[in-house]
Amino acid sequence: xxxxxxxxxxxxxxxxxxxxxxxxxxxxxxxxxxxxxxxxxxxxxxxxxxxxxxxxxxxxxxxxxxxxxxxxxxxxxxxxxxxxxxxxxxxxxxxxxxxxxxxxxxxxxxxxxxxxxxxxxxxxxxxxxxxxxxxxxxxxxxxxxxxxxxxxxxxxxxxxxxxxxxxxxxxxxxxxxxxxxxxxxxxxxxxxxxxxxxxxxxxxxxxxxxxxxxxxxxxxxxxxxxxxxxxxxxxxxxxxxxxxxxxxxxxxxxxxxxxxxxxxxxxxxxxxxxxxx
Numbered sequence: 001x002x003x004x005x006x007x008x009x010x011x012x013x014x015x016x017x018x019x020x021x022x023x024x025x026x027x028x029x030x031x032x033x034x035x036x037x038x039x040x041x042x043x044x045x046x047x048x049x050x051x052x053x054x055x056x057x058x059x060x061x062x063x064x065x066x067x068x069x070x071x072x073x074x075x076x077x078x079x080x081x082x083x084x085x086x087x088x089x090x091x092x093x094x095x096x097x098x099x100x101x102x103x104x105x106x107x108x109x110x111x112x113x114x115x116x117x118x119x120x121x122x123x124x125x126x127x128x129x130x131x132x133x134x135x136x137x138x139x140x141x142x143x144x145x146x147x148x149x150x151x152x153x154x155x156x157x158x159x160x161x162x163x164x165x166x167x168x169x170x171x172x173x174x175x176x177x178x179x180x181x182x183x184x185x186x187x188x189x190x191x192x193x194x195x196x197x198x199x200x201x202x203x204x205x206x207x208x209x210x211x212x213x214x215x216x217x218x219x220x221x222x223x224x225x226x227x228x229x230x231x232x233x234x235x236x237x238x239x240x241x242x243x244x245x246x247x248x249x250x251x252x253x254x255x256x257x258x259x260x261x262x263x264x265x266x267x268x269x270x271x272x273x274x275x276x277x
């Protein structure tokens with residue numbers, strides 16, 4: 001057994017022991033669990049942004065140019081998110097969700113890869129990128145519908161290439177002023193991806209559902225998230241207040257470092273793959 005595999009097996013053994021001792025466990029996942037599926041993450045190992053912050057909700061709602069920029073970049077970035085497949089970590093967590101060890105999964109991701117892997121009791125904390133919603137009449141449509149509309153109305157933008165960014169974005173910087181953004185066919189309202197943008201709030205009923213999952217658990221496992229965003233960190237604080245143990249799996253700085261019971265710095269996919277039950 002080489003040093004890497006020995007380290008991974010030790011990490012898996014520690015994690016499995018935590019699962020057994022504290023089951024049932026609530027799980028929070030972040031971007032780090034999906035990078036092996038080809039979806040970039042937001043932050044480096046120090047918890048700092050790797051690129052400019054994503055679009056802000058107030059800017060998207062009040063500024064037409066911001067919406068032009070968002071949908072033009074999404075024209076390039078969305079196919080990567082749409083075509084992504086669950087990786088080993090998703091499948092292994094799905095397997096655990098079918099056992100008494102895991103009570104539910106709260107994901108900060110919007111890629112729906114947990115659902116594609118058949119993970120039970122998954123809550124999309126920040127929404128889902130495969131849907132759009134009208135901010136006027138609240139009608140929902142498939143994201144692909146919007147992608148097709150934008151493609152038809154803006155064929156020249158299909159010629160651009162750019163590095164794919166998280167959540168179906170792309171690092172494209174061109175003149176966006178001529179980009180045609182479709183409006184709602186029913187009411188003429190603003191169409192937006194059905195996710196919680198920065199500067200917006202997670203719906204109260206969704207937060208309450210997450211709190212219930214944690215209340216019904218004995219501990220929390222955080223996988224691939226730095227918890228730098230308060231929408232996820234609040235659940236670690238809830239566990240602290242309830243004297244529930246917290247385990248962290250992933251590399252780098254974590255906002256919950258000082259309150260965690262266990263921190264395992266190891267490859268996520270390899271570690272989960274080594275867990276047998």
